[in-house]
Amino acid sequence: MVGEQEMAPPKGEPILELKDVRVSFHTYAGEVRALNGINLTLYKGEVIGLVGESGCGKSVTAATIVGLLPENGEVKSGQIIFEGVDLLKKSKKEIRNLRSTKIAMVFQDPMTFLNPVLTIGEQLREVFTIDKKRLAQAALDYDLRRLKEEERDARDEAQSAKIRARIAELEGLRGNPPLPKRRRRRHVLDSLAAEALKKMRIPDAERIITEFPHELSGGMRQRVMIAMAIARDPDLLIADEITTALDVTIQAQILELLKILREEFNSTIMIITHDLGVVADLCDRVAVMYAGDVVEFSDARGLYQKPLHPYTQGLLRAVPRLTERPTMLESIPGSVPDLIYPPPACRFNPRCPYAWDLCRQKKPELLEVEKGHYTACHLYTEGSKRPSPS
Amino acid sequence: MRLYEYIVRRSVLLIFVLFGVSLITFYLSRGIPSAFNPCAPYINPKMTPSVIHGICAAHGFYQPLYLQYFYWLHDIFTGSWGNTGTWASGQPVIQVFSQRFPFTVELALSAVVVTVVVGVPLGIVSAVRNNRPVDHAARIVALTGISTPVYWFGFILQLIFFYYFLQWGLPNLPNQGAVSIGSATITTYSGMPILDGLLNANWGYAWDAFLHVILPAITLAFASLGALTRLVRASMLEVLRQDYITLARSKGLSERVVIFRHALRNALIPALTVAGLLFAGLLGGAVITETVFNWPGVGILSVTAVTQGDSNFVILYTLITALIIVVANLLVDVLYAVVDPRIRY
Secondary structure (H helix, E strand, O other): OOOOOOOOOOOOOEEEEEEEEEEEEEEOOEEEEEEEEEEEEEEOOOEEEEEOOOOOOHHHHHHHHHOOOOOOEEEEEEEEEEOOEEHHHOOHHHHHHHHHHOEEEEOOOOOOOOOOOOOHHHHHHHHHHHOHHHHHHHHHHHHHHHHHHHHHOOOOHHHHHHHHHHHHHHHHHHHOOOOOOHHHHHHHHHHHHHHHHHHOOOOOHHHHHOOOHHHOOHHHHHHHHHHHHHHOOOOEEEEEOOOOOOOHHHHHHHHHHHHHHHHHHOOEEEEEEOOHHHHHHHOOEEEEEEOOEEEEEEEHHHHHHOOOOHHHHHHHHOOOOOOOOOOOOOOOOOOOOOOOOOOOOOOOHHHOOOOOHHHHHOOOOOEEEEOOEEEOOHHHOOHHHOOOOO | OOHHHHHHHHHHHHHHHHHHHHHHHHHHHHHOOOOOOOOHHHOOOOOOHHHHHHHHHHOOOOOOHHHHHHHHHHHHHOOOOOEOOHHHOOOEHHHHHHHHHHHHHHHHHHHHHHHHHHHHHHHHHHHHOOOOHHHHHHHHHHHHHHHOOHHHHHHHHHHHHHHHHHHOOOOOOOOOOOOOOOOOOOOOOOOOHHHHHHHOOOHHHHHHHHHHHHHHHHHHHHHHHHHHHHHHHHHHHHHHOOHHHHHHHHOOOOHHHHHHHHHHHHHHHHHHHHHHHHHHHHHHHOHHHHHHOOOOOOHHHHHHHHHHOOHHHHHHHHHHHHHHHHHHHHHHHHHHHHHOOOOOO
8 A cells, every 4th residue: 555655746745645545336236346446546636547448447436536426426435535534424515515615526517407497597697696705806897896986987076986985894894794786696696607618718708608509619618517516616626538529629719718727827736638649748647547447647748758558558559640551550459347246366367468367366566666657567566476377 | 589589389278179179079068968958957848849959959959960069169259158057957058167167176276286386395205315314204295195096095084084083082173074063154256265265354254164174185196196106206316316416416515505505406306397287187177085084076067067078067167177288388487487497480
């Protein structure tokens, strides 16, 4: 097991730590062991990528963190430590509060993840209504902004003095601002929603608020969904395959947007994807998952320059290159294992070109093989004992 | 296309539908051999044979059947719907119908209210508490509703709430008729006793009429209530599995907001179809309930009319029912557009 003191922190404090998290799904066919004891540490302000093919447990990891596993899912063991507290020990209500303030998630398909019968505004506004304190604060700011505008346009000195007095009065409320009511509340919420959309570089935000999801394009819908997540100003943003359902040009726009947001907003982002290009483009560090295990975890540069785990090596070989003469596409032989009856020990062993007896007997641990570069493979610890292929 | 254009277009189609229905009903009711002479309602014993002959000729009863339809159509457009047979003492069909029909409407409306008010919440609770005791209880109620014969259920209700309650000295519910025998006569506006009682500001009368409608309404509603509960449950379960529900939960919204704001509106769209056609269906399905509770509605009359072969009454009854079904359908379609913004006409 990796002690966290051994992990050279790239920057800041750890914000999220997953320790030996095991998750199973109960199905009629049997127990699906979707997460097989994964360990991950995220540091404040970094962008981390979670890659792997479909069904390797990336999305389950995200759902486990935010406490939104489907009903048949169960966290068997482990700890998820977010800002020093174990999330798995918290009540449902506490987790829900956390979702409304600190951990936000953006999902894959903007087509199906927005409610078809509610306007964009209705769906955006409710994000701001949950945190009462922040809403009251925003209402105060909204009033102050309007008053300042009024002051600028004031006809004479007397009127502007009156407005200044009102501003001073409102400033006095800063410690404990009152909650806005009815119409004012609606105005405040609308302005917050429009502002959130403008941050996503959405033109004509005031009109978009009144529209329904089906009236927007896919890219626009994805921006709306990101806006909902960012609007909460979360400490951790989880982006689950957010470019998968979009076509290539829109993908590029959304990635560009993510890059800008990353600069502006300086929170921790977890990007879940099967697109290695997205990872190379955006992430500081990358965790490669295979069949419910993290098999390699490294800074992005190290991973691409020197992939250690045989699975990662195969994955990178499978990426077609434009600079080379077209040849047959490389692929990893075999297919993703059945997680009801997973292969023993190292789950990659049936497909691994280097596997030997040990790989079928003992599960390799995620160990730091090079500085800041972890992998779970016997090749790097017991490799010398491997019988030479005859 | 704008909504009102759509309504106008559908209303034009309505005319054709009614023509079709009248055509089919006319040939079915007149074409079937019966002991009932279609001319009988138009004549009386005091007429001389030559007068009778003249009347029958005027209404086209000596013409072949396919031509008789046009004579009938001519009568309709000149405002003559004909008389009933001797089974309803030969009164004009329109008069008999309009006296009795409001009672059926009142019963059907009450049943719709019971169905929706009980069925929808039951379906929601059943879906949200999926596979827990509440769900099982709701499903048992629904299944019982669907599979219980109306006449049996009606009699059981009467037995308990009328007979046993009387025996035990409890305030019991009436089991016969739409108002108590011997109630004061009041001015008739709508023909529906509860509404008329209210319009006359005669609260005692309205309350009495309300007590009378409880048992028949529950009886009539029970089956459709079961069906609606199951439908709402199924569609709610389906909606709760949707991605946008996951997103709503990921926003940290409370479960109450997720269900009532995000799920319910989507889940009620399919239920709307059923609820809309419910009223029309209950109007026609009230026959047994009316018989069991001796309800002075139009149901018993229409059965008598069919067995007697009285085509005038059957045609009127069928046309009105068809009209209500078509209008209810139109209403449902319009409501769709209100509930679901993706639908535009």
